[in-house]
Structure formats: structure tokens, C-alpha cells
Amino acid sequence: MAIETLVLGAGQEVGKSCVVVTINAKRIMFDCGMHMGYLDHRRYPDFTRISPSRDLNSALSCIIITHFHLDHVGALAYFTEVLGYNGPVYMTYPTKALAPLMLEDYRKVMVDRRGEEELFSSDQIAECMKKVIAVDLRQTVQVEKDLQIRAYYAGHVIGAAMFYAKVGDAEMVYTGDYNMTPDRHLGAAQIDRLRLDLLITESTYATTIRDSRYAREREFLKAVHKCVSCGGKVLIPTFALGRAQELCILLEDYWERMNLKVPIYFSAGLTIQANAYYKMLIRWTRQKIKDTYSKHNAFDFKNVQKFERSMIDAPGPCVLFATPGMLSGGFSVEVFKHWAVSENNLVSLPGYCVPGTIGHKLMSDKHDKVDLDPNTKIDVRCQIHQLAFSPHTDSKGIMDLVNFLSPKHVILVHGEKHKMASLKEKIHSELGIQCYDPANNETVTIPSANYVYAETSDTFIRSCLSPNFTFQKCSSVDLCNSTTVDRNLMPELQVEDERVAEGVLVLEKGKKAKIVHQDELLLMLEEQKHDA
Amino acid sequence: MAEQNDTSEQPLSLRTLCTMRSLLLHPSTPQHTVSSILETLARSPSHHALKLLSDAAALRPDLALSPPLLPSPQRLAVEALAISLTRLNLDDTRFASLCFGASVPVRAWMLRNAGAEFEVRHGLLLGVLLGFTKDPFPHVRASALEGLVGFCERGGESKDVGLVDACYRRAVRLLRDVDPSVRFSAVRVVASWGLMLAASNSDMKAYWSNDIFAKLCSMARDMNMKVRVEAFSGLRKMEMVSEDLLLQSLSKRVSGHGKQKETLGQRTSEQFVMLATNVAGALVHGLEDEFFEVRKSVCESLRTLTSLSSEFARKALDSLMDVLNDESEVVRLQSLETLHHMAINGRLKLLEKHLHMFLGALVDNNWDVRYTDRKILKVVKLNYLTLFKSSVDSLLGSLDSYPQDEADVFSTFSHLGRNHKKFVSLIIKDMFEEVETALEGNVEFNSARIAALLILSISAALLNADVGRIPPVMFSYAVTFLGRIYNAFSDIMDRDALLACLCEKSRSTEYSATNINPGEGEQQFPLFEGDAPNFASNEVIGSKIDSHITREQKEVANDQVEQQQSVYNEVTNLINYILAKLPDMWPRIQSGHTNEVLRSLRCLKELTTMKFDSLGSGDADALAFTLLYLRIIELLAEVWNNLLPAKGLCYQGIGKLEFKLGKLDRRVKELMSRFIGFSAEEELNVLELMLLTYTLRISKEEISCINHTLKRLSSLYLRVESILKESSALPSNFLVELGKVLSSTSINGASCSPLQFEACLKFFSLKQFVFHGPIKHVKAELSVPNIDFEHPLPFVSGLPVGIQCEITLHNILSESRLWLRMTLDDGFIQYFFLDLDCSEGSEEVRKCTFVAPFYRTAEADCLILKVCIGSECLFENVSPVQRFGGPKRELVLLCNEKQVYLSKVSKA
Numbered sequence A: 001m002a003i004e005t006l007v008l009g010a011g012q013e014v015g016k017s018c019v020v021v022t023i024n025a026k027r028i029m030f031d032c033g034m035h036m037g038y039l040d041h042r043r044y045p046d047f048t049r050i051s052p053s054r055d056l057n058s059a060l061s062c063i064i065i066t067h068f069h070l071d072h073v074g075a076l077a078y079f080t081e082v083l084g085y086n087g088p089v090y091m092t093y094p095t096k097a098l099a100p101l102m103l104e105d106y107r108k109v110m111v112d113r114r115g116e117e118e119l120f121s122s123d124q125i126a127e128c129m130k131k132v133i134a135v136d137l138r139q140t141v142q143v144e145k146d147l148q149i150r151a152y153y154a155g156h157v158i159g160a161a162m163f164y165a166k167v168g169d170a171e172m173v174y175t176g177d178y179n180m181t182p183d184r185h186l187g188a189a190q191i192d193r194l195r196l197d198l199l200i201t202e203s204t205y206a207t208t209i210r211d212s213r214y215a216r217e218r219e220f221l222k223a224v225h226k227c228v229s230c231g232g233k234v235l236i237p238t239f240a241l242g243r244a245q246e247l248c249i250l251l252e253d254y255w256e257r258m259n260l261k262v263p264i265y266f267s268a269g270l271t272i273q274a275n276a277y278y279k280m281l282i283r284w285t286r287q288k289i290k291d292t293y294s295k296h297n298a299f300d301f302k303n304v305q306k307f308e309r310s311m312i313d314a315p316g317p318c319v320l321f322a323t324p325g326m327l328s329g330g331f332s333v334e335v336f337k338h339w340a341v342s343e344n345n346l347v348s349l350p351g352y353c354v355p356g357t358i359g360h361k362l363m364s365d366k367h368d369k370v371d372l373d374p375n376t377k378i379d380v381r382c383q384i385h386q387l388a389f390s391p392h393t394d395s396k397g398i399m400d401l402v403n404f405l406s407p408k409h410v411i412l413v414h415g416e417k418h419k420m421a422s423l424k425e426k427i428h429s430e431l432g433i434q435c436y437d438p439a440n441n442e443t444v445t446i447p448s449a450n451y452v453y454a455e456t457s458d459t460f461i462r463s464c465l466s467p468n469f470t471f472q473k474c475s476s477v478d479l480c481n482s483t484t485v486d487r488n489l490m491p492e493l494q495v496e497d498e499r500v501a502e503g504v505l506v507l508e509k510g511k512k513a514k515i516v517h518q519d520e521l522l523l524m525l526e527e528q529k530h531d532a
Numbered sequence B: 001m002a003e004q005n006d007t008s009e010q011p012l013s014l015r016t017l018c019t020m021r022s023l024l025l026h027p028s029t030p031q032h033t034v035s036s037i038l039e040t041l042a043r044s045p046s047h048h049a050l051k052l053l054s055d056a057a058a059l060r061p062d063l064a065l066s067p068p069l070l071p072s073p074q075r076l077a078v079e080a081l082a083i084s085l086t087r088l089n090l091d092d093t094r095f096a097s098l099c100f101g102a103s104v105p106v107r108a109w110m111l112r113n114a115g116a117e118f119e120v121r122h123g124l125l126l127g128v129l130l131g132f133t134k135d136p137f138p139h140v141r142a143s144a145l146e147g148l149v150g151f152c153e154r155g156g157e158s159k160d161v162g163l164v165d166a167c168y169r170r171a172v173r174l175l176r177d178v179d180p181s182v183r184f185s186a187v188r189v190v191a192s193w194g195l196m197l198a199a200s201n202s203d204m205k206a207y208w209s210n211d212i213f214a215k216l217c218s219m220a221r222d223m224n225m226k227v228r229v230e231a232f233s234g235l236r237k238m239e240m241v242s243e244d245l246l247l248q249s250l251s252k253r254v255s256g257h258g259k260q261k262e263t264l265g266q267r268t269s270e271q272f273v274m275l276a277t278n279v280a281g282a283l284v285h286g287l288e289d290e291f292f293e294v295r296k297s298v299c300e301s302l303r304t305l306t307s308l309s310s311e312f313a314r315k316a317l318d319s320l321m322d323v324l325n326d327e328s329e330v331v332r333l334q335s336l337e338t339l340h341h342m343a344i345n346g347r348l349k350l351l352e353k354h355l356h357m358f359l360g361a362l363v364d365n366n367w368d369v370r371y372t373d374r375k376i377l378k379v380v381k382l383n384y385l386t387l388f389k390s391s392v393d394s395l396l397g398s399l400d401s402y403p404q405d406e407a408d409v410f411s412t413f414s415h416l417g418r419n420h421k422k423f424v425s426l427i428i429k430d431m432f433e434e435v436e437t438a439l440e441g442n443v444e445f446n447s448a449r450i451a452a453l454l455i456l457s458i459s460a461a462l463l464n465a466d467v468g469r470i471p472p473v474m475f476s477y478a479v480t481f482l483g484r485i486y487n488a489f490s491d492i493m494d495r496d497a498l499l500a501c502l503c504e505k506s507r508s509t510e511y512s513a514t515n516i517n518p519g520e521g522e523q524q525f526p527l528f529e530g531d532a533p534n535f536a537s538n539e540v541i542g543s544k545i546d547s548h549i550t551r552e553q554k555e556v557a558n559d560q561v562e563q564q565q566s567v568y569n570e571v572t573n574l575i576n577y578i579l580a581k582l583p584d585m586w587p588r589i590q591s592g593h594t595n596e597v598l599r600s601l602r603c604l605k606e607l608t609t610m611k612f613d614s615l616g617s618g619d620a621d622a623l624a625f626t627l628l629y630l631r632i633i634e635l636l637a638e639v640w641n642n643l644l645p646a647k648g649l650c651y652q653g654i655g656k657l658e659f660k661l662g663k664l665d666r667r668v669k670e671l672m673s674r675f676i677g678f679s680a681e682e683e684l685n686v687l688e689l690m691l692l693t694y695t696l697r698i699s700k701e702e703i704s705c706i707n708h709t710l711k712r713l714s715s716l717y718l719r720v721e722s723i724l725k726e727s728s729a730l731p732s733n734f735l736v737e738l739g740k741v742l743s744s745t746s747i748n749g750a751s752c753s754p755l756q757f758e759a760c761l762k763f764f765s766l767k768q769f770v771f772h773g774p775i776k777h778v779k780a781e782l783s784v785p786n787i788d789f790e791h792p793l794p795f796v797s798g799l800p801v802g803i804q805c806e807i808t809l810h811n812i813l814s815e816s817r818l819w820l821r822m823t824l825d826d827g828f829i830q831y832f833f834l835d836l837d838c839s840e841g842s843e844e845v846r847k848c849t850f851v852a853p854f855y856r857t858a859e860a861d862c863l864i865l866k867v868c869i870g871s872e873c874l875f876e877n878v879s880p881v882q883r884f885g886g887p888k889r890e891l892v893l894l895c896n897e898k899q900v901y902l903s904k905v906s907k908a
Helices: A076-082 A093-113 A122-130 A213-229 A243-258 A269-280 A287-292 A309-313 A330-339 A358-363 A395-403 A417-429 A458-465 A483-488 A519-532 B004-005 B014-025 B031-045 B047-059 B075-083 B090-100 B104-117 B122-132 B136-153 B161-176 B178-198 B205-221 B225-235 B242-247 B264-278 B282-287 B292-306 B310-323 B329-344 B352-363 B369-378 B385-401 B401-418 B421-440 B447-462 B470-479 B484-487 B495-506 B537-561 B567-578 B582-590 B594-615 B618-641 B651-673 B679-699 B706-727 B735-741 B754-761
Strands: A002-009 A017-025 A026-030 A060-065 A089-092 A132-135 A140-144 A148-152 A163-169 A170-173 A198-202 A233-237 A264-266 A305-308 A318-322 A346-350 A367-373 A376-379 A383-387 A409-413 A435-436 A443-447 A470-476 A494-498 A503-506 A516-517 B779-783 B793-795 B799-808 B818-823 B829-834 B844-855 B862-873 B892-893 B900-904
Touching: A002 A198, A002 A409, A017 A163, A017 A170, A017 A198, A017 A503, A026 A148, A026 A163, A060 A148, A060 B329, A060 B369, A060 B618, A076 A093, A076 A122, A089 A093, A089 A163, A089 B225, A093 A122, A093 A132, A093 A269, A093 B799, A122 A132, A140 B447, A163 B369, A170 B829, A198 A395, A213 A233, A213 A243, A213 A346, A213 A383, A213 B310, A213 B352, A243 A264, A243 A269, A243 A318, A287 B178, A309 A330, A330 A376, A346 A358, A358 A367, A358 A383, A376 A516, A395 A417, A395 B205, A435 A443, A435 B799, A458 A516, A483 B004, A494 B122, A494 B161, A516 A519, A516 B618, B014 B031, B014 B047, B090 B104, B090 B122, B104 B122, B104 B136, B122 B136, B136 B161, B136 B178, B161 B178, B178 B205, B178 B225, B205 B225, B205 B242, B205 B264, B205 B282, B225 B292, B242 B264, B242 B310, B264 B310, B282 B292, B282 B310, B292 B310, B292 B329, B310 B329, B310 B352, B329 B352, B352 B369, B369 B385, B385 B401, B385 B421, B385 B447, B385 B900, B401 B421, B401 B447, B401 B484, B421 B447, B421 B470, B421 B495, B447 B470, B447 B484, B447 B495, B470 B484, B470 B495, B484 B495, B495 B594, B567 B582, B567 B618, B582 B618, B594 B618, B618 B651, B651 B679, B651 B892, B679 B735, B679 B754, B735 B754, B779 B862, B793 B799, B799 B818, B799 B862, B818 B844, B818 B892, B829 B844
Parallel strands: A026 A060, A060 A089, A089 A132, A170 A198, A198 A409, A233 A318, A233 A346, A264 A305, A264 A318, A346 A383, A409 A435, B793 B900
Antiparallel strands: A002 A017, A002 A443, A017 A026, A140 A148, A148 A163, A163 A170, A367 A376, A470 A494, A503 A516, B779 B799, B799 B844, B818 B829, B818 B862, B862 B892, B862 B900
């Protein structure tokens, strides 16, 4: 039996994650994302490759969505409503709650602001969500006979999950995006030690090794504290979900400890509403928040107030979380225009900024003059603080996960080409695991475990139940070429338990395979001789 | 019961077991019921039954649990349990048969408890445990591993290195087990057995320690929280780890081979390459773990690890500082505790970049955090002035935010000042100005802040004679805050001593900043009769002193007497200053405030020593004199306490009093004969003390033989009289009264009345010893070369043995009569006269080598002889304590007793 992996998106790139895995005629589509960088046909995966007959319902057993980011869920409404897929879609409860919000938000931006042709309507989003079956963490779902899936906590964003799938004896895990280090509001990825044939993992930071999260937090707090204690204003442009909550928890905690009274504002829009979601989805956050929420819900921000447009020019220090992130337009840019001109103020950019945004320009070396549009130039005098926060695991984390799971094969997706190649080499050389980094629309086929079921004799069962270990002295020859040999001159004491090895597999014509105890075998042979 | 016997093949229901349990534990259950219950249980294979039996055995030791009825393994299991719980030896074969029996729960139970509970032959026990680590059942594997841990924790040791090695390797393999509970136990075995393995071979210890460290670190990314906690707590036991591995555990990036130091040797660096990926960043991962249990465990382990390498401590500090931002209070506190531990070990090297976090904790909302942070500040050594300044500023800031912390903040300032004298002197100017403006101007001032600044300023110089650049007036200011600040110094001196110290310092004129040149000694240190602080009521007098001090300061400043001040003057002034305090204490001694006086005296002694230390030039003779004098007053105070009518002289007290009086007697004699160069006035003072001592002895007639003491007293009195005549000084009341009593008492003592002498005591008052000139300390140094405990001097019993003594004598007058005293354990004393003519050198220092014969070499394998040098008390003209061939007068010892080891020459 083989596992066939067709990479429709996020192969040697970041965006439109979509992988179709075929095991023993079962086909699972992991993620159904869109690429934010393209506006033409390239923004969706090439779904035609799934089935030449275009009959998606018979071609796919199910769709699994790992989390609500658009590059993982963006094409779902299109796929179900426009292309007409009617099969089951699995995602976690928080993803089911938040994905329609993201899709709707995106639709609005596309249609209302940019005036593009809409790819799917609000109704279609609602229809699409009706097909979704929500799953819980570590809940095993029997999708079809012989197909089981199970979700594991992945960190990254609220509700993100890694999915385990088992078809027959073949087992695999698709990680989606995950984070191996916890942040202030989400925990670290958690999974059991499984016997996997295949692990498909993201590799956004295939070569980066990040230093301690503490150091980043310290720098952030120091910069913010310094700015507000000098009477300055701090602008933190973020997207509604995730980073805003994380940083706000961090600031709240610090404010609390240091008895600071400077106001923290959330700009109107998604953010306050998002906090309400977080409050409901407390079970998907990190341990500390889960432990203490009955006393104090960490998302009940004491110091946070709503920000009004009129407050932009109000005097006095403050901290403002404003959407959207990366200073890509909207309210955050509006505030930026007002605040950037004073050297007392601080703009803190948490995480990556896409080229073309003001955030990206600020992060580059020359940022004293920024062109908003051909008519507006801003003289940037404020301090810029860049934060290397990221909800993705770094290369060390990927290696650690691969090492922990020790699968037979690894496929890398969701990363940059040359970096993936280097990580692939590393996994192969350091862990000795076969690794692949297919490009989009390529298929990787790997063999999988196939167990033969055999009957067993009673004697063998009995012998298996009773312990039967022996000790052996053997000198380990394989280490003798090392200079550390002197310790190996002494024979090593090893313990062996032979009880399973005492079984003998007997395959007779026309009969099922059977395992008998070695002592029985002689008897059987004698019997046969006798019969003959 | 019959029913149960019938169904014994089926497991007993929990309900039945409960009933059985109550029956078993009830003391009045008939014996036959108990036996049938036991029988039933014995046939039941469930581990509930085992548990019940073990409970029963523990709670009812009187139960007879051993009738062997059935030979089945279950039967044996029960029996074995019962026996083991009564702490008897478990038969090896029974143990083995239980473990290999068909019941898996029994097996697991046995294995888990085997290591810690049973007295089975180690070889067998470990063999069985090791074997079962290969079991297909995860919980049996885990139990076997736990058994191994239990064995280790009980202090078990295996001599078989091969076996230890095998256990360790097996556990290392099981670190990658599928089952978390097996991994958990495997981590524990790796930590405990690994250390055993490392200890078994000192050559390989470093190698194995590194290996254990790496194996434990490799579990830092395990997905199970308990496994991670256990892995990090395992690190706590590490005794050595190579520095490069330690550093690697703080960095997620694997450092390349090229960076290896040449000196590490090939083996270590090869090992490093092998282990580095396992170790990389393990501690960082641990510190940013999702679970506080893990983070706390890492912080705790860092205590041990930072003590292994200073370079590592330096790097780990960065991480630990970041932990101060942790969301969990427990973790923040633990990291502070670890920092404190590092500070105590001198491993805490704070840098500028740490300050934001470290000092931020001073204004933390949590009291414990603030307190622990200050605890660190009290002991840490700051290396840069900027660090010191920032710390001071932050502490002052925290005082504003948390006025309730004042006491501890003050105490922190006091420690901070004492630990950083140099830095204090660098910022003293600013502090002085601030205090000055605050106290003298009419501006509203923050008194807590001023008090804190004062503490900081004075603390540096308090224990130091050299006040450096600290303006003396600061000490005067501090006096006005005494009530508020004295607690900050409670660890080194009490309120009285602090006041004394402050008063003294405020008179100091070493303040160079105002260009006051020191004047004549007398002017600087007026022998202030009456203004020495009253030790009872500080507050009122404190302010009086204050005004006095400021006035005096101005006078001195006006004087501007330019004169070189010799060290000698300084010493004289110092001694007189100290001795001047004593007469004021006398009324308090008389009124029974002994403890208070003793405390003040102790402080004075400390002060004296410190002052002399700081003077540097080291007039050791004067120091010896002052200390001895203080000691005498101390003894006098103690003796007087016993004489007070209120206390009475209870029967048990006599021995103690006699002892103290004996001590006082010896000390006073020492004062008289071990110092030369007294002026008449000085001698008179000493003689009066001596007379007082004798009078004390006589007044307690039970204590000594009056006649002898009376003779000595009379002869001394004659000497006093002659001095008085020559010096034209007026005799004290005490002397006058004593003279009257003596004249009415016949020398043979027949009509001597102790009561009369006791009456004289009332007239005694302590006069100030006014120290005038240089005095010399008579002392001797004695050494017996080449002989010590390991190289005793050989002797043949019955024959004399010669002990070679090298002697150095200081300030010995030529008329002195010196003796070498040799004392045996049994009290036998032999004297040997030292002829000064044989010695070389001047009066000041003489050197000589004698071979002193010791005659009484007894029949013993070894002897310990105590040898020392004594001088006859020449001032005593009393009929001598005649001993054959020995000194004619009492001896005053000039050096410490020296032990000489003798051992008999063996006949071989």
C-alpha cells in the first residue's frame, strides 16, 4: 500500500495551503486556502487536478481545515459553493466560529473597497459553514469505515490543530501551521508519540532559529514603558485576532505588576468583538489562562478602553492597538499619520510585514520619509520598534517535532523553496528520515506500513504473557572506531526478551496466516509427516 | 465466608473487599474470621486484595499473616507482602516467583515497591528489575524503572559496574518509549543511575556526567509536562558538566566544532559534537515552557548549574532576568531565589542591560517579589557605579510607591552601603547636598528619602575608622533619625551601639572636603566627662549631643591648628576615647543592668578591633592592652552581678562565681605584669583593680583561703601607698576605706572579717584609665619544630626526653624570671627555668633555642605535653607558692599553650 500526496498549494511557497492525500482509495484534502499575493487564477489551488471528471464528491472523502487563516480556509466557500463539493468538512470548534468572520471580512474588502467581482457571497459563506462538522481536540472521528481522524493542539492561532489520519494501517499527520513554543495566550503544540508513516509539516521558518521569547517580550515592554513614561503614545498596528490579544495580555500583566495607569485602547472594529470570542474559547488557550479563568478571565482586560477617532489628538500618553496590521491601510494608517511626526511616540510593529505596506517601508533602513500616496508624504520622526513575534515554529521546533514523532517520511510544505531544501537535507542527515519538498501540483508517493493479521496459537499467547528475558554480554563493535572506546572494551550487558521472537509465522496454502510457538512448530511438522 | 470460598476464582467485588477491610481492621474481629478472610484474599488474584492486605499489615501489626496454606503464587504474594511489610527478609525465591507469576498487577506492584521496600539480594533484585524493563506492558516497564529508582533512593549501591551501566543504557533507550509514564520513569532512572555510574569511575566521571546532562536535556521537548519537569529536576543533581555543554543548553543554535577549545582534549570535544544537538537550547525551552511547573523546575536547577561554571552563570543570568517577566508569580519568585543563591556564591554579575528587569522587580505589585529582590540587593556586589546609582534610585523610588516596605528598604540601603563603600564615597557629595538642603532649608522634605540617604551615607563608614569623604555632620543628622533608622543596622549593632558609633563619628575631623586640618589630640577627642551617651534614654540625650557636636565642630574648624598628627596620637586618642566610656558604665553595673553593659562592652570591643585594623599601622600592643582592659571590666560586671543582693548567692552560683573570680584574678595579674611602661597614675589604676579583685575574693570567704589573699592584698596595698606618696595623688575613697580595714586586721587573719571588706566595695568607683604613653606588651612565641600530630617525638619510658623549643620573647625585662611550663594530661607539671643570659637580642626582641628536658616519661604509648612560657609576678612580694625547683611566685602565661606529641619508641 502506498500513500500518495498531491500538493495543490503551499508547495515550495507560502500561501493557498492545500494538500490532497490518497491512501488506499481514501482521499483527504488538508486545508483549502487562497493565496493573498495574487488576484488572478493563481490565487486558488488548481482543483481540477483532484478529479479529471470534476466529480469532487466522489473524489474526496473529506476536507480538513486546520485553522481560520485565509491561506488555509480562503478557498473553502468557493470550493463548496461554486465548485459544488458536498462532502464533509472537518475543523475545530473555534475555527468553525471564526472562519466565516474571516471569509466575510475578506469578501467585504475585495468587493466593497477594491470593487472587485465577488467570488462568493455572504449567503454562500453561510451555506458553506453548514457543511462543516466541528471536532474537539483528541476526539477520534470515524469519517468512513477505515478512515479515522483526530485533532491535536497546534498553538499558532486559536483553534489551530494538527490532524492525524489513519486509513487501514497507514498513519499520517498533517500539521497545518503550528508553534512549538507557547506565547502569552496560546499553548505549545501537543501531540502523542505516534507510529507514523508520513508527517506533512509546515516549514515557514525552515532555517531560522529564534532566540528566547522572553527576550522579545522584555524589549517590547521596555520600549513601551520607556515611551509612555516620557509621555509618548504607542501605536501597535495588529490584525484583530491573535497578536492583539497576546500583546494585550502581556501589557496587562505588566501594567498590573508595575502599577501603571496609562490607558490602553483598542480601536473599534473586530478587536473588541474578537476578545469576546477568546473569552468563550478559553479552553483553547494556554494552561495558565485555562487554570485561572474562573477567577479572572485573562481576556477581560481591566485597563483596556475603546478608542474613539476624536482621541487621536488628545494629549497624554497611551497605548493603542489599531487594525489592520502591517499598516496596510484603514484606521491604523490614519492614526499613524497623526502620531508619526512626534519623536516622543513609538510605532511597534509586531511580526512580519508584507512588501508594499507602510509597515514594510518602516522596517527597511530608510524610513524618515514615507509616501502614503503620490500626494501625501509623511515625515516620520517617531521611534520604530520591530518585534520578531511569530506564531510559527522555528527550524529548531520543526526538528524537535520530527524527532519526537520520528515518522518514516516527512513532506515539507508552506515554506520558501531554498530554505525548505536546506531543512530537507538537515532532516535527512541528522535524523535519518526520508524527506521531500514537492512543488505545487507535484505528487509524492511513499510506501506505507501494511499489517497482515494472523491467528495465534494458545501456546504462543501463553508464552507471550509470561516474562522470558535473558541477559547477554556483547561488546559493541560499532563504536570501536571512536576514541571513546576504552569504555567499550568492557562487554555491555544487554537484556533481551525473546518471547515474541519465539513465535513462528506459518503460512499454509488456503489458510490464514498463523503464529505458533517454536516448540509447537516441531510438533506440527511431525504431525504433518505423520499424516503424510 | 463459605460462599466467597466457592467463588474465589472470580475477583472479589469492591464491596466485599470493603467489608473485609473493616472486619480486618476492627480489633475485636474473632481470629477465625480473620484467618478465613486472609485465606479468601490469598486466593484472589486482584491487586485490590494485595492493597488491602498491605493496609491490614500496616495497621494491625499484631495480625498473624503467615500461615502457609496454599502453594499457589497468589498465596505467596500475600504472604510475601505481609512479611515485607513487617520488615522481615523476603526470601529470594519467593520474590522471584511473585514477579514471574501470572498476575500482571501483582508483578507491577512488586516491581514498583521492590527497590525501596524489600531486602532481596541485590544481584537478583536488579536482575529482575532490569529484565522487566523489556516487558511488553508499558506499566510493567514503568514499574520496573520505578523499582530501580526506589533502589537508588534508598541508598542502594551496586558494585557491579556492568549492571549499573546496563540499567543506565536501558533507561536511556526507554527515553524514547511510546508511553509517557515509561518515559517519566526512564528520566528518573537516567538521573539516579547515571549519577551512580558516574561515581563508579572517577576517570569517566566527566564523560558520564556530560552524557547524563545531554540525555536529560534531550527530554526538554517531550510532549508530556511531567516528563519535562522530571528531566529538569534531574539536572539539579548534576555534580559536573563541561562548560561548553552547559553553554550549549542556553543556545538553540548548535555551535560549530571550530569553536572548541584546544584544551578540552579530543575526547570531550568529540563527545560535545555528539551531544550538542540534544542539549541545544534545552534550558531556554524549559524557561519558556507553557507550564509553570516546568519553568519553576528549570529555575531551581539553575541554582545547581550556575555553581558549576561562572561563564555559564554569566550567560544564564540573561535568561533568568527575562524570567522576571514571567506570568506566574511562583516562577518569578523562584528565579529571584535562584539569583539570590547566585549572589551568595558570587556568581551574580549584574550588567546594565539587566537593570530594567532587575530593578523593575523592586516596584512589583507583589510583596514577596519586592522582598526577594531586595534580599538580592543586600548581598550582591555591584561592579559599576552606574549600577549602584540606578539601584539606589530605584530603591528610593520603591520607597515612594510602597511606604509600607520602609523597614526592609532601609535595611537594604544599610547593606548596600556597607558592601559598596567606594561607590558611596563617590556619590556622597550629592547625597550630602540633598540632606543638607532638606534638613536646614524650610523646604518640605520627604523624610523617608532623607532617612534612606543618611543610612546609605553612614553605613559605609560605620564599621570603618576611615570615614573617607563622608561629612561628619551626616552622622549628626543620622542621630536625629535614630529611632527610624536603627533597625537597618540591627544585624550588626543595637540601638545604643549605633548611637555611640554615630556620636563618635560625628566628631571625626578626617573630612577632607571641608579642609579641616586635624588638631591636637586632646582637642579632637575631649575626654568628655558626662557627655558620653546615657545608654538608657537615647532620644532626649541624642538631641543634646547633637547640638554639642555641631558646636564642637565649629570650634575645631576655627582652631585650624596646623600640626602633623602622628599615628601614635591617633592611637592614644582612640584608646582614651574608648576607655572614657567605662566609668559611666559603673553605676549601671552597680544597679544590675549587667546585660546592657555587657552588650555595650562587646560593641566597644568590636569597635576597638575594627578601628585598630583600619588604622593600619597596627599598634598591636596598645590594642592588646585595650582589649584586655575591656575584658576585665566585662568580668568585673559579671562578677558584680553575682554579688548583687537581689540575686543572692544561690548555692549553684558559687562555683560559677569562683570561676569568674579566678578568671578576673588572672586577667588583672596579666594586665599588671604583661605590660611595661605604665606611668604612676596608670599603675595606680591597675593596682586598684587588683585590690578590688582581692577584696572581692576575701568578701566571699567561702571562696578562697582568706589568709593567703589577705597577705597579697596587704603587700599590694603597701605598694599603692608608696606610689601615692611619690605621686602626691589623692587616694580614692575605696583605697581609704580599704586602708582602714587593713590596719584594723592583723596579718595572720585571725580577726579578719569578710563583712568589713564587703563594706569597702561600696566605695569603689571605676576611674577612667587615662592612657598617656606608649606601653609595651610582654609576650612570647614558642614553637617546637618538626613535631606535630603525625610526627610525634619518640621517647623511651623512664628516660628523659629533650624537647627543642624555639622561643622569641618580646619586651622582656632583664630582671624577669621566665619558666617553661610543661603539663601532662594527668595534671603533672614540670618547670624549666629559662636563663635569659643565653638568649640573643635586645630587650625588645630576644631569640633563643632551648632543649628542655622532660623527665616523667610514663609507661604509655603516647603522651601529649602542653608547653608554655610563663613569667613570675614580680610585684607580689608575698611568701611564694613554693614548689620544688619551680617558680617562687605565681606565673603569668606569656603565650598560648603548645601541644607536643610524644610517642614511645617501639621495641622492634
